[in-house]
Amino acid sequence: MDYKTILVHADVDPGAPERIRLAARLARAFDAHLVGSALTGISRFIPPQVIAEGGPALAGCCAAMRRNAAEALQGFARVVGEEAVASTEERLIDDDVDGGMALQARYCDLVVVGQSDPGMPTAARPSDLPEYLMLNGGRPVLVLPRAGGPYDLQGEALVAWDGSVEATRAVSGALPLLRAARGATVLTFDGDQSWPSAATDPCSLMVEYLRRQGVDARMGRRPDARRIAGEMLAEAAATQAGLLVMGGYGHTRFRELLLGGVTADILQAMTLPVLLAH
């Protein structure tokens, strides 16, 4: 399966042009339709007459939110024009960003969003957009780091593999990107464990699976570590990886809240594009 419909979040964030450019290049590479979606942040559950009768302050606030979204779409149009994407679409939607994006995610193969900035959540940019989309959109989410580009998805890729359902979904959702990458390292943190045979060793099984799918995959077994997220990012830096593929929230959120979790750590400290699925 290739990506044939790609959804990118358009907003007025400084990182937006880079994000849209990457989505545009992916759309061109996979001959996919690109949807740029700007959400105003005005909840769709507010009836229009409430805004109409809400007085000038509310109307002015709503107008400003719509202006922001329209400006974001102008930015989208400019970048896709520069990148000469064949088939594109702009959507301006009155809805919350997270819920509105999740509804549209259903009809696409990949969602591209930016890493959130926990320091400054706004209505147009909630602090947990990547997590929300991963949990409620049902599609793989490509999160781009706040630090910005340039991004290199055609270089090395890193697949964090723990055998979970979430990681399995991430791998299937990332296959087109992994095939396009120069090579992929399957990273497992079980190096001090011995498996009875190759037929039960998760790392070598995943490498075989990926090779059959046309990915140039190799094993990367590491000993169990205390701070997995840090190890993963260090490995990504060491191999100069341009993409990290991982399942998100394999453990319950409550456990992650108490014990800390790899997903939350990565989403906070990521330095490279991360493809997540739940």
Added chain:
Amino acid sequence: MYKTIVVHVDGGPEQDSRLRAAAWLAGDHGAHLVGSAATGTTWLDYALLTGSMGAPVPDPASDFQGLRNAAEARLEMFRHDAARLGVASFEARLVEDDARYALLLQSRYADLVVLSQDPANPPAPALPARMRHLPEHVALHGARPVLVVPPAYRDAPIGGTVVAGWDGSMQAMRAIAAALPLLQRADSVKLALVNPDALSALHGEQPGADMALYLARHGVAVEVVLERTGSTAGHALAALAGDCGAGLMVAGAYGHSRYREWVLGGATRELLERAPVPLLIAH
């Protein structure tokens, strides 16, 4: 494209139809076929067996050898059958646990799992409880799509006309996305919406239009079919498949809670028991 397909090897009466379906798909997609057999003994069995005072402690190395030999013999039959059915690349894997665990383990490294419909009237002696409802167990606990093959299947093409159920749910979406390699090869795909007005919140203004467009962009020859019927969704989908001579059905599994399905009956159970053609499910 499916590149790795896992098929359940239990030596039962339905195995022939299941292997034929798996072999047909492996041939059509150029996929590697993995036959998965299990000894059927879990660590829980072992713990229960040895948990009482004075019970002789079985030696896992020697006392379970009979089970291993039996599973190995089934895998030998699988190798023989796979070669006879013309599968180019295959392997047999033995897991020392029950079949549900073995299949979930292998499914992680495969694009599709091929299983059989539960027999409508379980033969005596009945299957042990943990062997029943295998398709839904693998679909609900694993991340891969499951192809459920009816016992009557002989080498018919798995494709031609395909009936895909669409109710806007996350499960149906996963099933359709996972079935894309099959849908792209099909002559025509009927995207079937049963009583879409009753669930209008999950569809857009024009039920089915968004999903049809998504599929068309993947090169699928899709046609939206609206079924307004008084009968159940499962029945309506099966009837539609019969009417148009479909070679495959696609459906999300358990979009509703199991409790609701148990009380009200559900499309999933109905289809799992009596889909007339191979059925692809995902959760």
